[in-house]
Amino acid sequence: MNDTRIAFIGAGNMAGAIIGGLLAQGVPARQLSASNRNPAKREALAREHGIRVEASNSAVLADADVVVLGVKPQVMGEVCQELAPHLRPDQLIVSVAAGITCASLTRWLGQRALVRCMPNVPSQLRLGASGLFANDQVTAEQRARAQEILAAVGLALWVEEEQQLDAVTAVSGSGPAYFFLLMEAMTQAGTKLGLPAAVAEQLTLHTARGAAAMACQGDRSPEQLRRSVMSPKGTTERAIETFQAGAFADLVEEALTAAADRAAELAQLPDR
Missing domain, CATH: 1.10.3730.10 (ProC C-terminal domain-like)
Structure with a gap:
């Protein structure tokens, strides 16, 4: 990942799995940061992985090259609208939230490089299988970054049409x-x-x-x-x-x- 800096918004189980996988692959802890509004979870995440963890979502965005959205689908719209004013045009947005389309993310965040991912539960053991879709704003370099991030927890395969993620959900997600x-x-x-x-x-x-x-x-x-x-x-x-x-x-x-x-x-x- 060279010097790629990654910020995780909403560091739940999947984000924690990806963070652990990246660290195991040799990505330095200084390149990773996360936000979580739960004090106990912040403390546990910092203790387990040795990364910077903040209460504020926007606090971890400034120096990030990639922003991984891992909040629950029900609050994704609210969180995205909070983040939008703080995002840079060159940042890649990676969503691991089920059922949140690129159209919805664009409505909340504006036109941006977006990658949607559908990982599955075995990712927590780094034996996952994930489907990925990139919109037309994603560069080849950003695509490679997203591939490396999800490959840290298992198999990561691309689909060329966003609706194919529904089939990915049916096959590997569920x-x-x-x-x-x-x-x-x-x-x-x-x-x-x-x-x-x-x-x-x-x-x-x-x-x-x-x-x-x-x-x-x-x-x-x-x-x-x-x-x-x-x-x-x-x-x-x-x-x-x-x-x-x-x-x-x-x-x-x-x-x-x-x-x-x-x-x-x-x-x-x-x-x-």
């Missing part, structure tokens, strides 16, 4: 919950089959970890991996056929479409 639901169901089924609950849970969780690790190696697709486990007329084939008979793929598509539709709806709320 996605961890889908896997948690499957883990719950497998644990419950294992228990009904006679395993102690703790054993069923640990077998499920470690199986999920191993399967994800194999898929992320990238040398074989998930479909190829699935077929490699399925012996003809074996136990796995019987289970997969049961899933397919229940229209598993159709149900997944229906669920993700519902999530994407809801993301689009939320972006139209009055406070967005």
Whole structure:
């Protein structure tokens, strides 16, 4: 990040994760600052990361090259209008707030270089998956900066159309919950089959970890991996056929479409 200075407005869980990821990658603490109106959270953030933390949002803007907006969507409009008079034209604005469109940010902040990001919960472990969209005011250098910031907590991929962030929300933003639901169901089924609950849970969780690790190696697709486990007329084939008979793929598509539709709806709320 060279000498890039980054200010985090509203330093909640996601901002804290990104700050930790940047520090772990060697970004000096002096290049990072944050604001939070909660005294206890300010103290905890400063103690944990050793960065400058202020109560005032505008106090951290002066020397920042990048301003990361991490406040709750419901108060984003109010916060942006407070920040607008204090922003410089050359500053990049990065929003990690769900459902806040570039049109809304422009209405509150004026014409500026904007990047919208949709990170997910595993970013807190630096195993996140984020989708990013840049408006046409973002330079190549600013785009690279945004990429590095989100890559500090995991995978960061660009989409070329802003509405595609609704699909990102459906796939990776909400996605961890889908896997948690499957883990719950497998644990419950294992228990009904006679395993102690703790054993069923640990077998499920470690199986999920191993399967994800194999898929992320990238040398074989998930479909190829699935077929490699399925012996003809074996136990796995019987289970997969049961899933397919229940229209598993159709149900997944229906669920993700519902999530994407809801993301689009939320972006139209009055406070967005």
